[in-house]
Amino acid sequence: MRMILDRLGEQWTVMTLAELSAGPRRYRELERALLGISQRMMTLTLRRLERDGHVLRHVEPSIPPSVTYELSPIGQSFAAQVAALVEWSRRTKSGIEASRASFDARSIQK
DSSP states (O other): OOHHHHTTTSSTTHHHHHHHHSSSSHHHHHHSSSOOOOOHHHHHHHHHHHHHSSSEEEEESSSSSSEEEEEEEEHHHHHHHHHHHHHHHHHHHHHHHHHHHHHHHHHHHH
16 A cells, blocks of 8 residues: 555656546657656656556657557556546645635634
C-alpha cells in the first residue's frame, strides 16, 4: 500500500495519468500538456510509471526516434481510481477551503 500511496503522492503522477487517459501521447505532446513540468521531472515521472507497470513505452526506429507512451491495463485501472479522487477533490474543495478559513480565523483570535 505504501508503494502506491508514494506514487500517488508525487506531484506529476496524477496529471500524467490524466493526460494518458485520453490515449497514447508522444513525449513532446505530454510535455506541452503538462504545463510547468521540467524535462527531467517528466522523464523521471514516466520512468517511475513505466517501472511500476502503469505506462507502456513504445520506440519507433526513426531519425530521431519517436517515443510514444500509453497506459497499460494496470495504468488504466489506476487512472480510473485517481479520476475518482480528483472528482471528489473538486466537489469538496470549497468545503475544505471554508474549514481552513474558519480554523485560521479561530487561530488568529487566540
